[in-house]
Ligand code: CP
C-alpha cells in the first residue's frame with residue numbers, strides 16, 4: 001500500500017478521504033493520545049500560527065483546536081461569531097486570502113459547506129472544517145477513535161442514529177460508516193432522513209466496503225442489536241427557534257430511552273456529539289420545559305448518565321483527533 005501523506009491537504013468533509021486515509025488519522029490520533037498521557041512532547045510546529053473562525057458557538061471544538069495547537073507548539077487566534085468582518089464587511093474569498101497570508105492553517109465553523117469550500121479554494125494553507133450545516137468531519141474522527149477503543153474494531157459495527165439524521169452529525173455518520181465498513185441505520189421520522197443525493201453517494205461507497213445502510217421509522221426494528229445508539233440535538237445551531245414545536249412532534253418517538261438501549265442489547269453504548277439536553281440544567285432545556293413540558297429532549301437523563309454512555313470519552317477524543325488532523329495536514 002502506498003504511504004499515506006496528507007501534508008497540505010484540506011479537511012473539509014470525509015467524502016474527500018479514502019478509508020485508508022481516515023484509518024491513518026485515527027491511528028495517528030491514538031498515537032498522539034498515548035504520547036500526551038505519557039508526557040511526551042509533540043511540539044513539532046513551533047513558530048506556526050493558526051486562525052480559528054467560529055461563526056457559531058463552541059466548547060469542544062474550539063478548546064480542542066486551541067489545546068491541540070498549543071501541544072503542537074503553535075499559536076492561535078480565535079475569531080468569534082461577532083467580531084470578525086467575515087461575510088458582513090468582507091467577502092469569504094478576501095478573508096481567506098488575508099488569513100492565509102498570516103497563518104499556517106485555518107479552521108472554520110459556520111453555516112453552508114460552500115463557505116468552507118470557498119475558504120479552501122482561496123487559501124494557500126490547509127483549511128479544516130470545524131462544523132458546517134452539512135458536515136462535522138472532526139467529530140467523526142473522535143467518534144471512530146472512541147468506538148474502536150471500546151469495541152476494538154470498526155468494521156461490522158452496527159451504528160444507529162436516532163433523531164435529525166439530515167443535518168451535519170447524521171450526514172457525517174452515514175458517510176463515515178459507509179467509508180469504514182460499518183453498518184448505518186437512520187431510525188427516525190422519514191422527514192429527517194439524509195438527502196437522496198447523499199444517500200446515493202454513500203450507497204456506492206458502501207458497495208465497496210461491505211457496509212449496509214438502512215432507513216427506518218420503526219424504533220424496535222431499527223435499534224435491535226445495535227452496538228452504538230447515537231443521537232444529537234433536535235434543533236441545530238443556526239436553525240430558527242420556531243423549529244422546536246415541529247421537531248418535538250416529529251421526533252419524540254425517537255428519543256433515546258432505557259427501552260431503546262435494552263432493545264439494542266447489553267453490548268450497546270450510547271454516544272452523542274454534545275452538547276445535550278438530557279436534564280433541566282441548561283437555559284434551552286428550561287425553556288423547552290416551560291413551553292412544552294418536557295424534562296429531557298433527545299435522550300433521557302437515565303441513559304445519558306448510565307454506564308453505557310461513553311459521551312465524555314468521545315468528547316476527550318475530539319482533542320486528540322483534531323491534533324492528528326493538524327499534525328498530518330500542516
Ligand atoms: N460536538 C461539538 O462540536 O461540540 P461544540 O459545539 O462544543 O464544539
Ligand code: NVA
Pocket residue numbers: 131167168169232233235236237273274275
Ligand atoms: N447538530 C448540532 C451539532 C453540534 C455539535 C448543531 O449543528 O448544532
